[in-house]
Amino acid sequence: MDEEVVSFLRKVYREHYFKNHNLVEIPSMMASREFGYIPFGGGMVRHLSFKNPGELFAELVKQAPSSVFCSNAIYERPTLQMDEKGWKGADLIFDIDADSIPTPCKTRHTWWYCNVCHKGGMGTKPARCPSCKDASVEQMHWSCHECLNATKVHMKRLVDFLQDDFGIDRQGIRLYFSGNRGYHAQVRDERFETADPQMRTEIANYVRGTGLSLKVQDKVPGHAEFGWGRRTSLFLAASEGVSRPRRNQKLTNQIVDANAALIDESVTTDIHRVFRMPGTLHGNSGLLKMKVESLEDFDPQNQPVILSGETVRVRIYYSPEFFLKGTRFGPYDSSTVQIPIYAAVFLLARGLGVLVN
Ligand SMILES: [Zn+2]
Numbered sequence: 001m002d003e004e005v006v007s008f009l010r011k012v013y014r015e016h017y018f019k020n021h022n023l024v025e026i027p028s029m030m031a032s033r034e035f036g037y038i039p040f041g042g043g044m045v046r047h048l049s050f051k052n053p054g055e056l057f058a059e060l061v062k063q064a065p066s067s068v069f070c071s072n073a074i075y076e077r078p079t080l081q082m083d084e085k086g087w088k089g090a091d092l093i094f095d096i097d098a099d100s101i102p103t104p105c106k107t108r109h110t111w112w113y114c115n116v117c118h119k120g121g122m123g124t125k126p127a128r129c130p131s132c133k134d135a136s137v138e139q140m141h142w143s144c145h146e147c148l149n150a151t152k153v154h155m156k157r158l159v160d161f162l163q164d165d166f167g168i169d170r171q172g173i174r175l176y177f178s179g180n181r182g183y184h185a186q187v188r189d190e191r192f193e194t195a196d197p198q199m200r201t202e203i204a205n206y207v208r209g210t211g212l213s214l215k216v217q218d219k220v221p222g223h224a225e226f227g228w229g230r231r232t233s234l235f236l237a238a239s240e241g242v243s244r245p246r247r248n249q250k251l252t253n254q255i256v257d258a259n260a261a262l263i264d265e266s267v268t269t270d271i272h273r274v275f276r277m278p279g280t281l282h283g284n285s286g287l288l289k290m291k292v293e294s295l296e297d298f299d300p301q302n303q304p305v306i307l308s309g310e311t312v313r314v315r316i317y318y319s320p321e322f323f324l325k326g327t328r329f330g331p332y333d334s335s336t337v338q339i340p341i342y343a344a345v346f347l348l349a350r351g352l353g354v355l356v357n
């Protein structure tokens, strides 16, 4: 990344943490958690510990990191290497990304970018850049209302599983916008704190409907039940009169598609995860990871846009159009533009441009 861009981003993030450190959500048992961060243009720094919020805030202002993380686990000795930390338990966590939900809109905002000559184009990435022939072409994704809404639907399904099937109190389920293209859920329920990776894998498979084999024919529509059985009954009741596949597995797949929550299982099964901290900025977008009180009312292209609306002059190598704060930006193709800092950071943090004096 361009030196000047790095110092610009650090300045913007530093100002943010100086003014808005009150937005950072301090985890329970703070002193027993592992913290980590990624500096702009650098690698992950882990195994940190902070005794109190003041210590953490001071470090955020000092380092102005691109991303800040905190362990879902609590440890006896959080600063030691993994096998010496003394794992005591971990919150149950979930991540649903817009990229992993199959929606037809994908083709409209999937694009590629050449890290060598800075050319870009729409669609799936070519093996080599058509312009400079280099192979360091990156697959890029923007998101839109359609896929972000689909992600919300999967989040609602997840909450339904957690409440109805696992008996978790709604108060114990915190939902967050990830700061990029997805949503996180964090569960506080002591029954799951000491769950090992195997049990977490079973939970992940259950909500994804992985390997599910339903004896669909046995289900009476409207029959009062719980779990996947209830979902099957409701599906059959809703699709009465519609022609259904004869083969049991095919019908099962339809029921799974209509009900499963497509979480990223690698996040849920990891008991040593350092997870993005709520109230911190995402390193690739400048958007805030923030708590979502109501999924219905939450607008991921508006509320998490927290950086300044003052404008800055930038040259953007390439970007398809995107929307922030109700404003359309782009498409850009080697364009010099004066845009708000929040939109500039959205692009510069991904290395898509440079500052222009
Ligand atoms: Zn190229």
Ligand SMILES: [Zn+2]
Pocket (backbone or CB within 6 Å): 103, 105, 106, 109, 142, 143, 144, 145, 146, 147, 148
């Ligand atoms: Zn979309």
